[in-house]
Amino acid sequence: MRQLKGEIGVVAKADGSALFEMGNTRVIAAVYGPREVQNKGQQVNSKEALVRCEYRMAEFSTGDRRRKPKGDRRSTEISLVIRQTMEASILTHLMPRSQIDIFVQVLQADGGTRSACINAATLALADAGIPMRDIVTSCSAGYLCSTPLLDLNYIEDSAGGPDVTVGILAKMDKVTLLQMDAKLPMDTFENVMELAIEGCKAIANYIREVLLENTKRLECQRG
């Protein structure tokens, strides 16, 4: 597992925000809400909060400067994935007729941006004080040269092996996200999956520490 770093409250204007690093992957997440639904047409169920998510990669996030148009297929898909994962843990029924906006921006990409975004979003949601069932954490795992690998970086990811991204509710032991873009025999898949879950739990521990520290700091500020 690469080195983790989490920081809360990096965007003062937002209700909650966090910076999360996994090795050289660095993402920033900002959460606005719960607030009034801006576009009533989007509201599907007035008894639950509307969760929206936008994922973007900064133009400078990868080595070669390519224009990353907003709304390309990849970011739309990842936005959707993050939204679904977060929705599963947010207690939306407590906040009827409101909306929660999650913005995640990749500052530096080195593999595993999806997982890093989910982890950053969790921190930011917690910072915003949005009620959640549990902490959602995510981690990827792969399988290269017949060894399972945890938390793939860009080189490992682009080597062509399978990439399994898992998101779990850490305490409840429930899977909220599972993605894989290759074929893998069932028994190796189970190994890889287990490894990824272990990684998720380690991240959950770390996130809990960060949150605890943050709470202590807030406590001190209040006196």
Place this chain on the structure above:
Amino acid sequence: MLQSKTFVKKTKAGRVQKVVREHYLRDDIPCGAASCSACAAVEHPLAADAAAILVVDTNVVLHQIDLLENPAIEDVVLLSVVLDEVKNKNLSVFNRIKALCSNKARRFFVFTNEHHRDTYIKEMVGESPNDRNDRAIRVATRWYQSHLGDNIKVLLITNDRDNKRKAIEEGINAETVESYVRSLAQPGLLDLVAVSTSGDVTMEDAEDLRPSKRKVIYSEHKPMSEITSGLRCGIYHQGKLRVNRYNPFEAYVGSESIGDEIVIHGRSNMNRAFDGDIVAVELLPQDQWHESKSFIVDDDEDYAEEDVHLAPNSADDAPRNTNHTQSTVASSAAAVVSSHPVGRVVGIIKRNWNSYCGSLEPMPMPAGSGGIAHALFVSKDRRIPKIRIQTRQLGNLLDKRIIVAVDLWDVLSRYPSGHYVRTIGDIGDKDTETEVVLIENDINTRPFSTQVLACLPPLPWTLSPEDLANRNRQDLRHVRVFSVDPPGCRDIDDALHCTPLPNGNFEVGVHIADVTNFVHPGTPLDEEATQRGTSVYLVGQRIDMLPKPLTEDVCSLRADVERLAFSVVWEMTPHADIISTRYTKSVIKSCAAMSYVEAQARMDDSRLVDPLTVDLRNLNSLAKIMRHRRCERGALTLASAEVKFEIDSETHDPLDIGIYQIREANQMIEEFMLAANISVAEKILKHFPLCSLLRRHPSPTKEMLEPLLRTTSSVGLNLDVSSSKALAESLDNAKNDDPYFNKLIRILATRCMTQAVYFCSGDLTFSEYYHYGLAASLYTHFTSPIRRYADVIVHRLLAAALDIAKLPPLFQDGPQLTGIADNLNYRHRNAQMASRASVELHTLIYFRTRPTDTEARIVKIKANGFIVFVPKFGIEGPIYLTPKGDKGVDWVVDEVHQRVTKPGTSVSYAVLQTVMIHMEVVEPQPHRPKLQLTLI
């Protein structure tokens, strides 16, 4: 501890990119020394009682790999920084050093200094990457010394003057390769030390530098930057240099930018390029494009002019323009402007230097030159120029076949310099020569390792009850199965049965040895077989792909024993229409293992009516129909002159030589094997459209068929080559009163064909799967898993398609499967070349004591002679019309009619004409016997 590694890289598209990677440092990397108690490691390759632990630098690995491979050099630490540099600079050396490191018998250890907390260093400001790496090597050496304490000496081996000085300043023991090898006091080893390039510390440097005495022979290669810009603006052309097999002074460069082959005449124009090098070529002005007459250059002529005997430093005479072709062309007034562009090499982009087999040119022993002698090495491969080597054991090497590696070739010397690698054996000795053939074709003859042998089932193997209880395995022991093979065949991988059914149809089964039941994917046995790819059949010798107990006993479908098989069973009508196909694993018990002759005799003997013979006859009639149908579809019947030797059982010398006879029984077996292969190909492709291993045979191009058409049109025969069917028909019609004519045309046609190749079905489109020769849209190899690895793969695919076994993970990795297919193609080609070379070798031995007069056919006309083919022995060779030295101008070649005539006389020779020749082995140079053909 985390460090980040930043470097700048150029992408394939030519853009420059900055890459940032994480770099983790650890403190638990073992040092690999057995005497070290601090490191917890599983393996200790470095011996506790080593005299010294050697740390080598990059250039030592790159240049002295032959020395490192010698078992005298042990206890070597390879730093990861060295390995990385080697990998970037020379992949083949990298593979060799990697093999050394993974070889358990050798005491080599890879130390990942770049990831060790104490040996990782950061690049300093203003330090070049090279200096940084040198420093890293020194730091690691020092670490080793302090880590292991003073009882073991750690020695840095470097040839770099600067590095050595700095190391000694820092208190590290450092030595050059030469001085270290000298200290080992093994004179033979010094020969292995490669000639060092300038700038390094050498002992010989001082005496060699006599600039007044040395002349520039070749033009300098252009610097790389100039070549790249020249290539871009189209002045230079890039391509692989291929030297003419019959004339080493002529080479071709296939250039994509021109779309044609560039011809290069003469060594000076080739400018030190070797066969297989990637070179940059500059075109010569058009008035220098001469039509090169196709000459057969005999190697003797080359030697006759050569009068260089080697005292030290005398090998670099003035450039000797033995450019045969050019001088002749110049003399003949009718210098036609060539259709091919002519060029010269200006730079070498990638070297293809290897080690070569050959012998030293005979020379007198130099008197008292301090033991060191310079000698010229002559490669067996004629495309390779002579190589200058230094040796201290000249007396021992003169009559031996040796291997030599090339080190450098500078502008001042006519020949490249190299160093001795190892001795194979006496020249002319059959075993030595056979080994040379094997080495030249990169065939692994090493005995199977213990790890491989450990994968074998316990012997003696018998059918176990579990095999019988297996629901996927059908019990076919009651069926009358038999096999037909060449006489003396021990590895029987196919058997047949043919049972009449009550409805008048036949049940025909092809049973193939179930090799995959014993060779499991991922085991050392499997890996070894993947590497070997195929068994190699030489005259009187077989080099197995699988260990002998498997090939000759456990898998071999011998008579009267129960064996496991993989069966394809068809129901066929008496008209050979396939009604149904069934694939199953099975248990069989063969009732007879016949030879082709035996089977043929049984079928022909009308008195025999036993069930076995009836089966044979049924099969034969079915096969005839199938064969006919296949030919209707356009399958080609090609011919080759396969030679059979009769070998003396004691001396293993050939006693008799003759053409291998093909009988109806051979064709019968072949037909069913083809059918089984096609059926299996269909089945596996249906289940695994992306990862099946198939075999295709591309159609020959127009250019390939042109020599055939020119020959046939000169004798008034028109071949239709528009499709395989048309070709097959016109070959059938190619008849005249000469009984051998048809066969000869077929042999010539066979030579124009492309090679059939294995491929992975995901790599090509369906239309490209076509097998031209068999006129089959799908084909694969299923029927010889004992001797071909492709069949093993196909067995696994078929088993997975039948849900008997799981598909090994390999098949999900497309590039790897393609890699395996490429390796199989390479191994097959090499195996073929080796068996051909082995036949050639035995022919030579046979005719050594038996000069013969025989009939031969002319197959190709050249300016100074022609190439003849001897049908009786399957030999091909040149016949010279003009005596050597006399440049043949008194014979006139008629290209259109493929005829060579002597002006003023009625003497002429045309292609396909029959001539009487005399065959005899002559030895123009000691130890270089060759078969000479002369006209009588």
